[in-house]
Amino acid sequence: MELLKLAALCAVCLLPVVLLRKQTPEQALLLTAAILAVAAARCLSLALPLLEEIRALFQLAGIEPAYLSILLRTLAAALVTRLCADLCKDGGSQALASAVETAGAVAALAIAMPLLKAVIELLLMYF
Amino acid sequence: MNIDLIFRIAAIGIVVAVLNQLLVRSGREEQALMTTLAGLVVVMMMLVREISDLFQLIKTLFGF
Numbered sequence: 001m002e003l004l005k006l007a008a009l010c011a012v013c014l015l016p017v018v019l020l021r022k023q024t025p026e027q028a029l030l031l032t033a034a035i036l037a038v039a040a041a042r043c044l045s046l047a048l049p050l051l052e053e054i055r056a057l058f059q060l061a062g063i064e065p066a067y068l069s070i071l072l073r074t075l076a077a078a079l080v081t082r083l084c085a086d087l088c089k090d091g092g093s094q095a096l097a098s099a100v101e102t103a104g105a106v107a108a109l110a111i112a113m114p115l116l117k118a119v120i121e122l123l124l125m126y127f
Numbered sequence: 128m129n130i131d132l133i134f135r136i137a138a139i140g141i142v143v144a145v146l147n148q149l150l151v152r153s154g155r156e157e158q159a160l161m162t163t164l165a166g167l168v169v170v171m172m173m174l175v176r177e178i179s180d181l182f183q184l185i186k187t188l189f190g191f
Contacts, residue, residue: 009130013133013137016137016140016141019141019144020137020144023144023147023148024140024144024163024166026163026167027140027143027166027167027170028140030136030140030170030171031133031136031137031170033174033178034133034170034173034174034177037177037178037180038129038130038132038133038177040181041181041184044181044184044185044188047188048188051188069190072189072190073189073190076185076188076191079185080185
């Protein structure tokens, strides 16, 4: 149900963006960024109970909470990267978008490094 | 993180667009540029606060 409200919000707010795009394109871009921020915040505040349930499931499965935090941080990095890259594309600059995507990939790799180390140590134990 | 932020920014954008056209038609291009810049700065100030709130939410939610 919340999805419908969010979709309606974005569709309705698209009108002023299109209106502004012809006259003052920079205002249209700023308005798009504002809508993006509000929609993302609303969407994330919805995800709060889900994260609690996932944490409980991980507890149940006996997996280390450290791995869950790595997973969530990688997810956050990917989310921010995608939103920002699409905003740059919307502003008309493909180069900035690819720069943001590269930075996002590096950040995700840096976050996931401890996990890779753990996997390799696990493998080395068996061989 | 409420909706009226969007409507405020949209209103400022439309007012700046109209003023821009008005000034350009009356022959004052530089005033039009000044108005556009002023509108840009005002909206940018409001937006920066919103974006920092969003990043704060992401940090607390994803446990950074």
